Amino acid sequence: MVFAGATVATVVGAVTGRERLQKFAKPLIAPALAARVVRRRGATDSVDAALLLAGLTGATVGDVFMIDPDDEARLVRGASAFAVMQACYSALLLRNGARPIPAAWGPRLAGWLGAAVLLRARSAGVAAPLTAYGSALATTSTLAADPSLAPGAGVVASVAIPSGDRRSWLGLGGVLFTASDGLIVVRRLFVRSGRGRAASEGLILASYAAAQLLLVEGMLALRRRNTGRRVTGTA
DSSP: OHHHHHHHHHHHHHHHTOHHHHHHHGGGHHHHHHHHHHHTGGGSOHHHHHHHHHHHHHHHHHHHHTTSTTOHHHHHHHHHHHHHHHHHHHHHHHHTTOOOOHHHHHHHHHHHHHHHHHHHHHOHHHHHHHHHHHHHHHHHHHHHTOGGGSTTOOEETTEEOOOSSGGGGHHHHHHHHHHHHHHHHHHHHHOOSHHHHHHHHHHHHHHHHHHHHHHHHHHHHHOBOTTOOBOOSOO
């Protein structure tokens, strides 16, 4: 399985400091998910499939730039590419009926504001672009948490409990993506030791890959066809 192999190799490369391994493996994560979209395009609304593929293209570009997360210029370019991805994901979720609910957007707004203040105080050079990206991420995460996307799923802390219905994976995917990017801020501002930075980078990448898998599988399971009728079965 290309996705699993690329994810493991990327995390190992980050933790052990093998940048060459990361350069080979990390750009394969999003394309492996894009291949899933292509394989299922017959059961997916054509616009939804196009949005997913465009989003995963943005993610691939972002992954390439962010192989070295300590380079400010590359970090900003990577965030810009991921902002494109988040915009595509949000558009797809909106097309499928997702709407922001107060229980979801409240905590995400608070987290976004907290990160913005920290970046402004301690890393002013990247504060503006990363804060702008954070708003795009918060939008996707908020929409993914809408429980109406997975009717019948249990909900804990405004997040659907993942089950055999892959639509229920969306909420957790949004949470993990938010946590992963939040860890980027924590690592940048507070982690100083080489070992700690390597370990935190491995955790960032593992949670990022898991978030991508959950979100893409969840969005594919929404299964909107060209008629606009939602298919309610599981993927």
